[in-house]
Amino acid sequence: MTLSVKHRVQLFASWSDTLGPTVEVELPEGARVAELLATLEAQAKSKSIKPLPRPSVAVNHRYAKPDTVLAVGDEIAIIPPVAGG
Amino acid sequence: MRIALVDHPLDPTALLAEVADVGSGASTLFVGTVRRTNQGRAVTGIDYSAYAPMAEAEMQRIAEEAAAKFGCTHLVIEHRLGTLLLGEASIAIAVSHERRGAAMDAQRYVIEEFKARVPIWKREHYVDGDRAWVDNAGGAVPAEPDASVGDSTGR
Numbered sequence: 001m002t003l004s005v006k007h008r009v010q011l012f013a014s015w016s017d018t019l020g021p022t023v024e025v026e027l028p029e030g031a032r033v034a035e036l037l038a039t040l041e042a043q044a045k046s047k048s049i050k051p052l053p054r055p056s057v058a059v060n061h062r063y064a065k066p067d068t069v070l071a072v073g074d075e076i077a078i079i080p081p082v083a084g085g
Numbered sequence: 086m087r088i089a090l091v092d093h094p095l096d097p098t099a100l101l102a103e104v105a106d107v108g109s110g111a112s113t114l115f116v117g118t119v120r121r122t123n124q125g126r127a128v129t130g131i132d133y134s135a136y137a138p139m140a141e142a143e144m145q146r147i148a149e150e151a152a153a154k155f156g157c158t159h160l161v162i163e164h165r166l167g168t169l170l171l172g173e174a175s176i177a178i179a180v181s182h183e184r185r186g187a188a189m190d191a192q193r194y195v196i197e198e199f200k201a202r203v204p205i206w207k208r209e210h211y212v213d214g215d216r217a218w219v220d221n222a223g224g225a226v227p228a229e230p231d232a233s234v235g236d237s238t239g240r
Contacts, residue, residue, distance in 0.1 A: 012136055013206040014218045053220065058204070061139040077136055077204070081220035084133070084140070084164060084205030085117050085176050085196060 003029040007036065007070055010077040015040075015055060018048045027070065033057045034066035040078060055080045086152060088144035088162045090137055095165050100179035104159040111185035113192045117176040119169050123219065127212040133166045133175060136204040140164075147198045155191040157182040162195060164205060175207075 007025050025039055037057055044052050056079040057064050063079070070076065087103070097116045104112055119131050144162055152158050159181040169175055178195050182188035200221045209219050 010136065012134070012204065013208075058136070058139055061142040063202075075138075077139065079136065079139075079204050080206065080218070081222055082200070082202065082204055083207040083218070083220045084135070084203045085200040085221065 005029050005031070005070070005072055007074065007076055009036070009040070010075075012078065013080045014050070014052050015044065015078045015080050018044050018050070018052060031070055032066065033059070033064045033068045033070065036070060036076070037066070037078075053081050086148050086158055086160050088141060088148055089164075090135055090140060090144075091163055091165050092167050093165070095163055095174040095177045097174060097177040097179070100161045100163060100177050103161050104179045104181040106159050106181055108183060109159060109181035109188075110183055111188040112179065112181040113185075113188045115176075115178040115192050115196055116174050117196070118174050119171050121171050123209060126209075128171070128209050129212055130168055130170050130210045131175070132168050132208045132210070132216075133164070134206050134208075135164075135166055140203050140205055143203045144199070147195055147202065150198070151180075151191045151194050154194065155182070155187045157187055157191045160191065160195070162199070164199075164203070166205070 004026050007027060009023050009025055011019055011021060025036055027035055058077040058079050059068055059074050097114055101112055101114045121128055148160055148162060151160060157180055161179045164176045178192055180188045180192045207219055208216050210216050
């Protein structure tokens with residue numbers, strides 16, 4: 001039996017406008033960033049007619065790669081295209 | 086070396102004073118300000134928001150990279166958050182170094198990396214009352230579905 005883990009995810013800018021500032025995503029234990037992103041992209045698509053820009057994902061304040069494995073307690077954030085400066 | 090996100094008007098000359106050092110032969114100051122037009126639209130102001138803990142971590146990493154690459158430790162970066170009006174400064178970067186080349190290279194490195202990496206977002210306010218998230222790749226983030234095919238007059 002595969003255990004599942006609930007990850008709390010922070011969202012910003014257009015992603016926050018669509019899904020809210022935080023969401024909980026339930027994924028199988030050992031899931032990767034790519035699976036999280038696919039889940040959230042599906043949710044965004046169902047909630048908004050607006051096409052959202054493809055975001056990066058940050059884990060513990062660093063940009064994560066698609067194959068990064070998510071662990072319990074990780075601080076996860078969806079980072080839409082940035083615009084500082 | 087110091088980095089900060091602030092919610093009050095920036096004082097760029099104070100940053101210049103902060104990096105001053107008798108061992109430095111050159112100081113540079115970069116100030117980014119709110120421009121009145123973007124992508125042909127008349128802008129009245131910008132809301133800046135951040136994922137603050139990561140933005141600060143990323144700013145610190147960029148400052149450390151610049152220090153390692155160019156050998157400058159007199160470096161300050163401040164970015165303002167909140168609602169800014171036309172002409173107000175959103176970012177100020179001050180660097181001093183023994184030599185001007187390194188100071189200028191370090192400053193260029195910091196602003197380019199900052200714009201590409203630091204999780205800060207801006208929502209522009211336009212004269213017509215509309216607002217849109219804008220990204221550093223150039224244009225407005227797709228905000229309107231099919232109406233956006235062609236140009237902004239389709240909305």
